[in-house]
Amino acid sequence: MLEASHVYFHQAADVLELPKHLRGILLAPFRVIKVVVVTEGDDGKLKHHHGFRVQHNRARGPMKGGLRYHPTVDEEESTALANLMTWKTAVVDVPFGGAKGGIDCDPHQLSEKELDNITRTFVGQVQDVIGPTLDIPAPDLNSNAKVMGWIMDEYSKFAGFSPAVVTGKPLHLFGAEGREEATGRGVMVVLEEALKDQKRSFEGLTVALQGFGNVGSFAARLMAEKGAKIVAVGDHAGGVSNAEGLAIDSLLDWARRHGTVNEFPGGDAFKSDDVLTWDADVLIPAALGNVLTGDNASDVRAKIIVEAANGPTTPEADHIFKQRGILVIPDILANAGGVTASYFEWAQNIQQFRWELDRSRAELTRIMQKAYRAVAEISRRYQVDLRTAAFVLGIRRVGEAAISRRCYTEVNHLSAL
Numbered sequence: 001m002l003e004a005s006h007v008y009f010h011q012a013a014d015v016l017e018l019p020k021h022l023r024g025i026l027l028a029p030f031r032v033i034k035v036v037v038v039t040e041g042d043d044g045k046l047k048h049h050h051g052f053r054v055q056h057n058r059a060r061g062p063m064k065g066g067l068r069y070h071p072t073v074d075e076e077e078s079t080a081l082a083n084l085m086t087w088k089t090a091v092v093d094v095p096f097g098g099a100k101g102g103i104d105c106d107p108h109q110l111s112e113k114e115l116d117n118i119t120r121t122f123v124g125q126v127q128d129v130i131g132p133t134l135d136i137p138a139p140d141l142n143s144n145a146k147v148m149g150w151i152m153d154e155y156s157k158f159a160g161f162s163p164a165v166v167t168g169k170p171l172h173l174f175g176a177e178g179r180e181e182a183t184g185r186g187v188m189v190v191l192e193e194a195l196k197d198q199k200r201s202f203e204g205l206t207v208a209l210q211g212f213g214n215v216g217s218f219a220a221r222l223m224a225e226k227g228a229k230i231v232a233v234g235d236h237a238g239g240v241s242n243a244e245g246l247a248i249d250s251l252l253d254w255a256r257r258h259g260t261v262n263e264f265p266g267g268d269a270f271k272s273d274d275v276l277t278w279d280a281d282v283l284i285p286a287a288l289g290n291v292l293t294g295d296n297a298s299d300v301r302a303k304i305i306v307e308a309a310n311g312p313t314t315p316e317a318d319h320i321f322k323q324r325g326i327l328v329i330p331d332i333l334a335n336a337g338g339v340t341a342s343y344f345e346w347a348q349n350i351q352q353f354r355w356e357l358d359r360s361r362a363e364l365t366r367i368m369q370k371a372y373r374a375v376a377e378i379s380r381r382y383q384v385d386l387r388t389a390a391f392v393l394g395i396r397r398v399g400e401a402a403i404s405r406r407c408y409t410e411v412n413h414l415s416a417l
């Protein structure tokens, strides 16, 4: 994933004609934190996991990005994802830099007490390098509002009451209306804009989704409300399809009760990975990275791919999609609704003021539409795909901030762009 994020960066840097040494400066992380998280398991035995926080760039503000709990979490993945966060926050123009991190654990195999313990131990180890004006974590794969509440509580023991140290918290614990649904809502909004460009709408549009967690489930529900048919959904345990459109509320209820969409009675079962090549107008990967590769890209049948997940497409697959005329709405634009609503939450926490849900939704829609339009305009002007255009926008904004702050004098080159 790190290699892929660099390939995409360089494609945009070529458009911007950035010299080599400036590319190196913009790609290098500001700080990489690695810790060994030692905790006592429910069986009384000591266990250890590895925790990472990569703080990539802070030219535009405090660093921001999720905390992921998954066995594959490592320094390389965290660095790639932190890098993407830097360009993503710039694409939606929220006042943050980029960071990302995680712990290489599998929450499905841990009790709540064990997960709480691991989270709090990790926070104790990084508390001096995170904070409301330094680095603000948020939910990501397998982490949720409850975990964010633990982070806030643990950090506050060191720094005093600090709700703004983390976003995506529960509503009753200084969370913000609209944050939970925001990433899925943002996915829906940018797809709606892309459809408008094609003089189409959600009515009758068929959609296949990989992942039915926070992002996938909200995106599915919102698109179905607009008239789309969600014809296939896959998660790690299996998939379910219905050519007439799955009943999303019943599917959500099933997934909540069974921990998977597998064996949902309102559709036909299929093998999990088949969702990626499902016969649908739109494919939405909303789970893991690197799932669309040179091996399966030629078999993808959708004409539009919306990257709700981070880094789902390898450069090889991306190239094949370009050749095949498949429109890819890239992660740093498509899933930026989450960090945008996190910005609202952070601002509300700092002001000790709460917004109504309607305000949050309206502001999110406005920002996502504006970001899509800005990216589409660059795509037209430079005759490049949406991914390259989004990177051009992100890199340019980060560069401009760096110049104004005099972070690196040589980045002045960017002011000519």
Ligand SMILES: NC(=O)C1=CN([C@@H]2O[C@H](COP(=O)(O)OP(=O)(O)OC[C@H]3O[C@@H](n4cnc5c(N)ncnc54)[C@H](OP(=O)(O)O)[C@@H]3O)[C@@H](O)[C@H]2O)C=CC1
Binding pocket: 139, 140, 141, 142, 143, 183, 210, 211, 212, 213, 214, 215, 216, 234, 235, 236, 237, 259, 260, 272, 286, 287, 288, 289, 308, 309, 310, 335, 336, 338, 339
């Ligand atoms: N949460 C947020 O605000 C944001 C998230 N993202 C990105 O969106 C993606 C999903 O995050 P989120 O929804 O929060 O995570 P969740 O943990 O809430 O959901 C993840 C989903 O992916 C599924 N999944 C896991 N492994 C596989 C697999 N091998 N094959 C198919 N499906 C699988 C899970 O299934 P199961 O439950 O069966 O394991 C689950 O349905 C990630 O890439 C994340 O980085 C991006 C921006 C913001």
Ligand SMILES: O=C(O)CCC(=O)C(=O)O
Binding pocket: 064, 065, 066, 067, 088, 136, 137, 138, 139, 140, 167, 168, 310, 335, 336, 338, 339, 340, 342
């Ligand atoms: O909400 C946030 O701060 C970050 C969300 C995130 O990790 C992402 O956009 O990938």
